[in-house]
Amino acid sequence: MKHRVEKLACVAMALGLSACATVENLTPTASRSPASGSYETLPADRLIGKWGMASYREEKDRARTERIARQCRQPYVIAKGPTDGVMMHVADDSQQYELALKRARDGKTYLGFATPPGDPQDREIVSMTDKEMIMRFVDPDANTRYGTFIYVRC
Amino acid sequence: MTTQDTTSTRSSMRPWLAAAMVATVALLAPSLAQAQAASAAAQRETMNVGDEPGRISTEETIIRDGPYARQLVFFRSNDPPGTLVIHTSERFLYYVLGNNRALRYGIGVGREGFQWSGLVKVSRKAEWPDWTPPPEMITRQPYLPRFMAGGPGNPMGARAMYLGSTVYRIHGTNQPETIGQSISSGCFRLANGDVIDLFSRTNVGAKVVIRHSAQL
Numbered sequence: 001m002k003h004r005v006e007k008l009a010c011v012a013m014a015l016g017l018s019a020c021a022t023v024e025n026l027t028p029t030a031s032r033s034p035a036s037g038s039y040e041t042l043p044a045d046r047l048i049g050k051w052g053m054a055s056y057r058e059e060k061d062r063a064r065t066e067r068i069a070r071q072c073r074q075p076y077v078i079a080k081g082p083t084d085g086v087m088m089h090v091a092d093d094s095q096q097y098e099l100a101l102k103r104a105r106d107g108k109t110y111l112g113f114a115t116p117p118g119d120p121q122d123r124e125i126v127s128m129t130d131k132e133m134i135m136r137f138v139d140p141d142a143n144t145r146y147g148t149f150i151y152v153r154c
Numbered sequence: 155m156t157t158q159d160t161t162s163t164r165s166s167m168r169p170w171l172a173a174a175m176v177a178t179v180a181l182l183a184p185s186l187a188q189a190q191a192a193s194a195a196a197q198r199e200t201m202n203v204g205d206e207p208g209r210i211s212t213e214e215t216i217i218r219d220g221p222y223a224r225q226l227v228f229f230r231s232n233d234p235p236g237t238l239v240i241h242t243s244e245r246f247l248y249y250v251l252g253n254n255r256a257l258r259y260g261i262g263v264g265r266e267g268f269q270w271s272g273l274v275k276v277s278r279k280a281e282w283p284d285w286t287p288p289p290e291m292i293t294r295q296p297y298l299p300r301f302m303a304g305g306p307g308n309p310m311g312a313r314a315m316y317l318g319s320t321v322y323r324i325h326g327t328n329q330p331e332t333i334g335q336s337i338s339s340g341c342f343r344l345a346n347g348d349v350i351d352l353f354s355r356t357n358v359g360a361k362v363v364i365r366h367s368a369q370l
Contacts, residue, residue, distance in 0.1 A: 055302050056302075056303035057306075065301065073300050089297035093297065094297065146307060147305060
Protein backbone atom coordinates (compact mmCIF):
# COMPACT_ATOMS: atom_id res chain seq x y z
CA MET A 1 0.00 0.00 0.00
CA LYS A 2 1.29 3.31 -0.95
CA HIS A 3 0.48 6.44 0.85
CA ARG A 4 1.79 9.89 0.98
CA VAL A 5 4.64 9.87 3.39
CA GLU A 6 5.43 13.47 3.45
CA LYS A 7 4.36 16.57 1.73
CA LEU A 8 5.39 19.77 3.29
CA ALA A 9 4.00 23.01 2.07
CA CYS A 10 6.69 25.12 0.55
CA VAL A 11 6.91 28.68 1.57
CA ALA A 12 8.75 31.04 -0.68
CA MET A 13 11.53 32.49 1.34
CA ALA A 14 14.97 33.79 0.87
CA LEU A 15 16.51 30.47 1.75
CA GLY A 16 14.81 28.93 -1.25
CA LEU A 17 15.00 25.17 -1.39
CA SER A 18 16.15 24.76 2.15
CA ALA A 19 12.62 25.35 3.29
CA CYS A 20 10.93 23.16 0.73
CA ALA A 21 11.06 19.41 1.14
CA THR A 22 8.60 17.21 -0.67
CA VAL A 23 8.92 13.48 -1.08
CA GLU A 24 5.82 11.93 -2.50
CA ASN A 25 4.40 8.42 -2.39
CA LEU A 26 7.10 6.54 -0.62
CA THR A 27 6.26 3.67 1.67
CA PRO A 28 8.62 2.59 4.42
CA THR A 29 9.87 -0.94 4.01
CA ALA A 30 11.36 -3.57 6.23
CA SER A 31 15.02 -3.00 6.92
CA ARG A 32 16.44 -5.28 4.27
CA SER A 33 18.19 -2.51 2.43
CA PRO A 34 21.85 -1.51 2.66
CA ALA A 35 20.81 1.10 5.14
CA SER A 36 19.21 -1.23 7.63
CA GLY A 37 19.24 0.11 11.13
CA SER A 38 17.02 1.67 13.72
CA TYR A 39 15.34 3.92 11.23
CA GLU A 40 12.99 3.60 8.32
CA THR A 41 14.17 2.93 4.85
CA LEU A 42 12.12 3.78 1.79
CA PRO A 43 11.86 2.00 -1.55
CA ALA A 44 14.39 3.40 -3.94
CA ASP A 45 13.00 1.86 -7.11
CA ARG A 46 11.71 5.17 -8.36
CA LEU A 47 15.26 6.46 -8.57
CA ILE A 48 16.21 3.83 -11.12
CA GLY A 49 16.65 5.12 -14.64
CA LYS A 50 18.43 7.78 -16.65
CA TRP A 51 18.51 11.33 -15.36
CA GLY A 52 19.70 14.66 -16.61
CA MET A 53 21.87 16.01 -13.80
CA ALA A 54 22.88 19.62 -13.20
CA SER A 55 23.66 21.80 -10.23
CA TYR A 56 23.23 25.36 -9.10
CA ARG A 57 23.91 27.45 -6.03
CA GLU A 58 21.66 30.41 -6.26
CA GLU A 59 17.92 30.28 -6.59
CA LYS A 60 18.05 32.61 -9.58
CA ASP A 61 19.89 29.88 -11.48
CA ARG A 62 17.45 27.11 -10.64
CA ALA A 63 15.06 27.46 -13.57
CA ARG A 64 17.73 27.47 -16.25
CA THR A 65 19.63 24.69 -14.50
CA GLU A 66 16.43 22.65 -14.59
CA ARG A 67 16.03 23.37 -18.29
CA ILE A 68 19.55 22.20 -18.97
CA ALA A 69 19.06 19.05 -16.91
CA ARG A 70 15.97 18.34 -18.97
CA GLN A 71 18.19 18.13 -22.05
CA CYS A 72 19.61 14.89 -20.61
CA ARG A 73 23.10 15.39 -21.93
CA GLN A 74 25.32 12.55 -20.74
CA PRO A 75 22.57 11.22 -18.52
CA TYR A 76 23.35 9.91 -15.09
CA VAL A 77 22.27 6.29 -14.85
CA ILE A 78 20.94 4.95 -11.56
CA ALA A 79 20.69 1.18 -11.42
CA LYS A 80 19.16 -1.13 -8.88
CA GLY A 81 21.55 -2.36 -6.22
CA PRO A 82 22.08 -5.93 -5.05
CA THR A 83 19.58 -5.45 -2.24
CA ASP A 84 16.95 -2.74 -1.97
CA GLY A 85 19.22 0.17 -2.68
CA VAL A 86 20.43 1.90 -5.81
CA MET A 87 23.89 2.20 -7.28
CA MET A 88 25.12 5.79 -7.14
CA HIS A 89 28.15 7.88 -6.36
CA VAL A 90 28.95 9.93 -3.30
CA ALA A 91 30.82 13.24 -3.44
CA ASP A 92 34.36 13.21 -4.85
CA ASP A 93 34.43 9.45 -5.39
CA SER A 94 34.27 7.75 -8.77
CA GLN A 95 33.30 4.42 -7.22
CA GLN A 96 29.65 3.44 -7.21
CA TYR A 97 28.04 2.25 -4.01
CA GLU A 98 24.70 0.89 -3.06
CA LEU A 99 22.83 3.65 -1.35
CA ALA A 100 19.44 3.69 0.28
CA LEU A 101 16.70 6.16 1.00
CA LYS A 102 16.44 6.75 4.71
CA ARG A 103 13.83 8.59 6.72
CA ALA A 104 14.95 10.63 9.70
CA ARG A 105 12.79 11.21 12.75
CA ASP A 106 12.31 14.81 11.77
CA GLY A 107 10.69 13.65 8.54
CA LYS A 108 13.57 14.50 6.26
CA THR A 109 14.66 11.93 3.70
CA TYR A 110 18.26 11.11 2.96
CA LEU A 111 20.13 9.02 0.42
CA GLY A 112 23.27 7.32 1.61
CA PHE A 113 25.08 4.43 3.25
CA ALA A 114 23.88 2.21 6.08
CA THR A 115 24.31 4.95 8.58
CA PRO A 116 21.81 6.98 10.55
CA PRO A 117 20.01 9.49 8.34
CA GLY A 118 21.80 12.79 8.03
CA ASP A 119 25.29 11.30 7.95
CA PRO A 120 27.83 13.71 6.40
CA GLN A 121 28.12 11.45 3.36
CA ASP A 122 24.38 11.48 2.79
CA ARG A 123 22.44 13.56 0.35
CA GLU A 124 19.35 15.25 1.65
CA ILE A 125 16.37 14.77 -0.63
CA VAL A 126 14.91 18.21 -0.97
CA SER A 127 12.10 17.06 -3.22
CA MET A 128 11.26 14.00 -5.23
CA THR A 129 8.66 13.13 -7.81
CA ASP A 130 8.65 10.51 -10.53
CA LYS A 131 10.05 13.05 -12.97
CA GLU A 132 12.35 15.22 -10.92
CA MET A 133 14.53 15.02 -7.85
CA ILE A 134 16.39 17.74 -6.02
CA MET A 135 19.18 16.79 -3.64
CA ARG A 136 22.08 18.36 -1.84
CA PHE A 137 24.99 17.00 0.10
CA VAL A 138 24.69 17.06 3.87
CA ASP A 139 28.37 17.83 4.23
CA PRO A 140 28.52 21.65 4.20
CA ASP A 141 31.77 21.67 2.28
CA ALA A 142 30.48 19.39 -0.47
CA ASN A 143 27.24 21.31 -0.55
CA THR A 144 29.08 24.60 -0.98
CA ARG A 145 31.34 23.20 -3.65
CA TYR A 146 28.77 21.37 -5.73
CA GLY A 147 25.59 23.21 -4.95
CA THR A 148 22.11 21.76 -5.24
CA PHE A 149 21.60 18.96 -7.73
CA ILE A 150 18.60 18.71 -10.00
CA TYR A 151 17.81 15.35 -11.57
CA VAL A 152 15.26 15.31 -14.39
CA ARG A 153 14.16 11.94 -15.72
CA CYS A 154 15.12 11.42 -19.35
CA MET B 155 57.53 30.48 -6.23
CA THR B 156 53.99 31.59 -6.45
CA THR B 157 51.74 32.23 -3.54
CA GLN B 158 48.18 33.35 -3.24
CA ASP B 159 46.57 35.81 -0.93
CA THR B 160 42.92 35.76 -0.06
CA THR B 161 42.72 39.36 0.95
CA SER B 162 41.11 41.92 -1.25
CA THR B 163 44.21 44.04 -1.26
CA ARG B 164 45.42 44.62 -4.77
CA SER B 165 49.00 43.81 -5.52
CA SER B 166 51.31 46.74 -5.62
CA MET B 167 52.49 47.82 -9.01
CA ARG B 168 56.19 47.57 -9.61
CA PRO B 169 56.93 49.90 -12.52
CA TRP B 170 59.58 49.05 -15.04
CA LEU B 171 60.35 45.72 -13.45
CA ALA B 172 61.88 43.15 -15.76
CA ALA B 173 62.03 45.76 -18.47
CA ALA B 174 64.93 44.34 -20.36
CA MET B 175 63.53 40.85 -20.70
CA VAL B 176 60.09 41.97 -21.72
CA ALA B 177 61.41 44.45 -24.21
CA THR B 178 63.53 41.78 -25.82
CA VAL B 179 60.61 39.44 -26.19
CA ALA B 180 58.39 42.15 -27.57
CA LEU B 181 60.90 43.20 -30.16
CA LEU B 182 61.60 39.75 -31.42
CA ALA B 183 58.15 38.23 -31.22
CA PRO B 184 57.00 36.42 -34.37
CA SER B 185 54.33 37.61 -36.72
CA LEU B 186 50.94 36.12 -36.09
CA ALA B 187 48.95 33.61 -38.02
CA GLN B 188 45.22 33.54 -38.00
CA ALA B 189 43.70 31.94 -34.97
CA GLN B 190 43.84 28.21 -35.23
CA ALA B 191 43.70 25.42 -32.76
CA ALA B 192 46.81 23.36 -32.36
CA SER B 193 44.87 20.19 -32.00
CA ALA B 194 41.65 18.94 -33.46
CA ALA B 195 41.03 17.31 -30.13
CA ALA B 196 40.89 20.72 -28.57
CA GLN B 197 37.93 21.69 -30.71
CA ARG B 198 35.00 20.82 -28.58
CA GLU B 199 31.97 22.47 -27.20
CA THR B 200 33.20 22.28 -23.68
CA MET B 201 36.56 22.65 -22.10
CA ASN B 202 38.65 20.67 -19.76
CA VAL B 203 39.70 23.39 -17.41
CA GLY B 204 40.90 21.34 -14.51
CA ASP B 205 40.34 18.19 -12.59
CA GLU B 206 38.95 19.57 -9.41
CA PRO B 207 35.58 21.17 -9.96
CA GLY B 208 33.94 22.03 -6.75
CA ARG B 209 37.02 23.45 -5.15
CA ILE B 210 36.58 26.91 -3.80
CA SER B 211 38.69 29.90 -4.68
CA THR B 212 37.29 33.16 -3.55
CA GLU B 213 37.00 36.04 -5.90
CA GLU B 214 39.58 37.88 -3.82
CA THR B 215 42.33 35.39 -4.57
CA ILE B 216 45.20 37.09 -6.33
CA ILE B 217 48.78 36.15 -7.04
CA ARG B 218 50.81 38.30 -4.66
CA ASP B 219 54.39 37.19 -5.04
CA GLY B 220 56.79 35.87 -7.59
CA PRO B 221 56.90 36.34 -11.33
CA TYR B 222 53.20 35.62 -11.76
CA ALA B 223 52.11 38.50 -9.54
CA ARG B 224 50.26 41.22 -11.37
CA GLN B 225 52.67 44.06 -12.06
CA LEU B 226 53.37 47.02 -14.28
CA VAL B 227 56.17 46.29 -16.73
CA PHE B 228 57.96 47.82 -19.67
CA PHE B 229 56.37 46.39 -22.80
CA ARG B 230 57.19 47.65 -26.25
CA SER B 231 54.24 47.19 -28.54
CA ASN B 232 52.55 48.82 -31.50
CA ASP B 233 49.19 47.52 -30.37
CA PRO B 234 46.73 50.07 -29.08
CA PRO B 235 46.01 50.42 -25.38
CA GLY B 236 43.50 47.84 -24.25
CA THR B 237 45.02 45.08 -26.35
CA LEU B 238 45.68 41.76 -24.63
CA VAL B 239 48.90 40.02 -25.59
CA ILE B 240 49.38 36.46 -24.36
CA HIS B 241 52.79 34.84 -24.33
CA THR B 242 51.94 31.21 -23.85
CA SER B 243 55.47 29.99 -23.34
CA GLU B 244 56.12 32.60 -20.65
CA ARG B 245 52.77 32.10 -18.93
CA PHE B 246 52.14 35.83 -19.07
CA LEU B 247 49.26 37.93 -20.27
CA TYR B 248 49.94 41.61 -20.98
CA TYR B 249 47.30 44.28 -20.89
CA VAL B 250 48.72 47.02 -23.08
CA LEU B 251 48.60 50.44 -21.47
CA GLY B 252 50.46 52.41 -24.09
CA ASN B 253 53.68 54.36 -23.78
CA ASN B 254 55.59 51.08 -23.72
CA ARG B 255 53.92 49.94 -20.57
CA ALA B 256 51.68 47.00 -19.79
CA LEU B 257 50.09 45.26 -16.86
CA ARG B 258 51.42 41.74 -16.70
CA TYR B 259 49.41 38.87 -15.23
CA GLY B 260 50.52 35.33 -14.53
CA ILE B 261 48.38 32.76 -16.32
CA GLY B 262 47.87 29.05 -16.74
CA VAL B 263 47.88 27.82 -20.33
CA GLY B 264 47.03 24.83 -22.46
CA ARG B 265 48.94 21.63 -21.97
CA GLU B 266 51.14 20.25 -24.72
CA GLY B 267 49.15 19.79 -27.90
CA PHE B 268 46.54 22.26 -26.76
CA GLN B 269 48.52 25.45 -27.16
CA TRP B 270 47.74 27.74 -30.02
CA SER B 271 48.46 31.15 -31.47
CA GLY B 272 46.37 33.69 -33.27
CA LEU B 273 44.70 37.03 -33.42
CA VAL B 274 41.16 37.24 -32.08
CA LYS B 275 38.86 39.66 -30.33
CA VAL B 276 36.99 39.46 -27.06
CA SER B 277 33.54 38.48 -28.27
CA ARG B 278 31.73 38.29 -24.95
CA LYS B 279 32.24 38.74 -21.24
CA ALA B 280 30.54 36.92 -18.39
CA GLU B 281 30.60 37.10 -14.62
CA TRP B 282 30.70 33.78 -12.76
CA PRO B 283 30.26 31.80 -15.97
CA ASP B 284 28.61 28.42 -16.12
CA TRP B 285 30.63 25.30 -16.65
CA THR B 286 29.94 22.17 -18.64
CA PRO B 287 32.43 19.38 -17.93
CA PRO B 288 33.65 17.67 -21.11
CA PRO B 289 32.65 14.05 -21.71
CA GLU B 290 36.07 12.66 -20.84
CA MET B 291 35.94 14.39 -17.50
CA ILE B 292 32.53 12.91 -16.84
CA THR B 293 34.01 9.52 -17.65
CA ARG B 294 36.74 10.03 -15.06
CA GLN B 295 34.53 11.72 -12.51
CA PRO B 296 31.03 10.42 -13.14
CA TYR B 297 29.71 12.02 -9.97
CA LEU B 298 30.06 15.49 -11.52
CA PRO B 299 26.98 17.38 -12.57
CA ARG B 300 26.73 17.66 -16.33
CA PHE B 301 26.23 21.36 -15.93
CA MET B 302 27.28 23.61 -13.07
CA ALA B 303 25.84 27.08 -12.83
CA GLY B 304 28.41 29.75 -12.14
CA GLY B 305 29.70 30.09 -8.61
CA PRO B 306 32.71 29.79 -6.33
CA GLY B 307 33.22 26.07 -6.90
CA ASN B 308 33.05 26.38 -10.63
CA PRO B 309 36.37 25.73 -12.43
CA MET B 310 35.64 28.63 -14.74
CA GLY B 311 36.14 30.98 -11.82
CA ALA B 312 34.80 34.46 -11.30
CA ARG B 313 34.94 35.91 -14.80
CA ALA B 314 35.31 34.81 -18.41
CA MET B 315 36.20 36.61 -21.60
CA TYR B 316 35.32 34.63 -24.71
CA LEU B 317 37.80 34.68 -27.56
CA GLY B 318 36.21 35.29 -30.93
CA SER B 319 34.24 32.31 -32.20
CA THR B 320 36.66 29.80 -30.71
CA VAL B 321 35.91 27.50 -27.79
CA TYR B 322 38.66 29.21 -25.82
CA ARG B 323 38.36 31.74 -23.05
CA ILE B 324 40.34 33.80 -20.65
CA HIS B 325 38.81 32.90 -17.32
CA GLY B 326 39.33 32.61 -13.58
CA THR B 327 39.98 29.42 -11.72
CA ASN B 328 39.21 27.61 -8.52
CA GLN B 329 42.78 26.29 -8.62
CA PRO B 330 45.01 29.37 -8.34
CA GLU B 331 48.00 27.15 -7.64
CA THR B 332 47.93 26.13 -11.31
CA ILE B 333 48.88 29.62 -12.47
CA GLY B 334 52.15 29.29 -14.31
CA GLN B 335 51.39 25.74 -15.40
CA SER B 336 50.23 24.21 -18.66
CA ILE B 337 47.30 21.95 -17.92
CA SER B 338 44.27 23.39 -19.68
CA SER B 339 42.76 22.46 -23.03
CA GLY B 340 43.76 25.74 -24.58
CA CYS B 341 42.09 28.28 -22.33
CA PHE B 342 43.98 30.87 -20.33
CA ARG B 343 43.30 31.05 -16.63
CA LEU B 344 44.07 33.71 -14.05
CA ALA B 345 43.52 33.78 -10.31
CA ASN B 346 40.04 35.03 -9.58
CA GLY B 347 41.13 38.38 -8.18
CA ASP B 348 43.35 38.94 -11.17
CA VAL B 349 40.76 37.96 -13.75
CA ILE B 350 38.29 40.31 -12.08
CA ASP B 351 40.84 43.10 -12.43
CA LEU B 352 41.50 42.25 -16.07
CA PHE B 353 37.79 41.87 -16.76
CA SER B 354 37.14 45.38 -15.47
CA ARG B 355 39.74 46.82 -17.83
CA THR B 356 38.86 44.84 -20.94
CA ASN B 357 36.14 45.77 -23.39
CA VAL B 358 34.20 43.52 -25.72
CA GLY B 359 35.92 43.84 -29.07
CA ALA B 360 39.35 44.19 -27.56
CA LYS B 361 42.15 42.78 -29.67
CA VAL B 362 43.77 39.64 -28.29
CA VAL B 363 47.12 38.46 -29.59
CA ILE B 364 48.16 34.95 -28.61
CA ARG B 365 51.81 34.13 -29.16
CA HIS B 366 52.66 30.52 -28.77
CA SER B 367 56.36 31.05 -28.24
CA ALA B 368 58.97 33.73 -28.54
CA GLN B 369 61.50 33.15 -31.27
CA LEU B 370 64.90 34.56 -30.45
